[in-house]
Amino acid sequence: FDDRHRAAEPLAPRRESIAGAQVGLLDINKRRGEEFLDRIEALLVEQGAHTFRVVKPIFSKPAGPEIIRRIANRGDLVVEGLAD
Numbered sequence: 001f002d003d004r005h006r007a008a009e010p011l012a013p014r015r016e017s018i019a020g021a022q023v024g025l026l027d028i029n030k031r032r033g034e035e036f037l038d039r040i041e042a043l044l045v046e047q048g049a050h051t052f053r054v055v056k057p058i059f060s061k062p063a064g065p066e067i068i069r070r071i072a073n074r075g076d077l078v079v080e081g082l083a084d
Contacts, residue, residue, distance in 0.1 A: 015076065019048030024075035026067075028059040033081035040079050 015021060023044050025037045041051045054071055056063055071078050 017048070018044060021049045021076040022074055023049045023051045024071040024078040025051055025053050026063070026071065026078055026080040027053060027055045028081060029056050030059045030081065036081045037079070040081075044079075 025041055027033050027037055037053070044051055052074060054067055056067060
């Protein structure tokens with residue numbers, strides 16, 4: 001076990017509304033993930049959000065620095081499709 005203790009960090013401020021938000025949809029490349037994100041995207045757009053898609057090359061490895069940077073630079077929040 002890792003016994004190190006980190007100082008608590010404040011949570012990011014919450015948006016009052018999803019309207020106008022840039023929402024990244026991260027497809028980790030698992031079966032039916034695109035279908036799940038299609039439905040989430042439709043719900044977000046109905047609420048006035050703007051979406052963009054990012055796809056990991058393979059689900060079993062962490063997102064690379066370029067993917068993380070792309071989401072961080074462009075998005076206000078991200079939804080990740082995790083399971084099949």
